[in-house]
Amino acid sequence: MKTCGIDNCSKPVKARDLCSMHHQRLMRHGDPNTVMPRRTKKLVDCSWINCSSQAVSKGLCVKHYYINRVLKKNEQIDVR
Numbered sequence: 001m002k003t004c005g006i007d008n009c010s011k012p013v014k015a016r017d018l019c020s021m022h023h024q025r026l027m028r029h030g031d032p033n034t035v036m037p038r039r040t041k042k043l044v045d046c047s048w049i050n051c052s053s054q055a056v057s058k059g060l061c062v063k064h065y066y067i068n069r070v071l072k073k074n075e076q077i078d079v080r
């Protein structure tokens, strides 16, 4: 069986000497070697004052997310 004409690609040919993936790229971009830039997760800094750690959840870094959670818990206890 013929394989894709692109270097380092050994998938079976679908059309025009290209595998389905590279053929799709040819159709979309006019060039089978074009790779769409991967959508990377936006890196967000922690919103805590003076903290520049990478946020992991709700705009806070691991440490501050944890602190925030503990604070919220305490608040709930106070309300009761």
Ligand SMILES: [Zn+2]
Pocket: 004, 005, 006, 009, 010, 011, 018, 019, 020, 021, 022
């Ligand atoms: Zn291919």
Ligand SMILES: [Zn+2]
Pocket: 046, 047, 048, 051, 052, 053, 060, 061, 062, 063, 064, 065
């Ligand atoms: Zn932080």
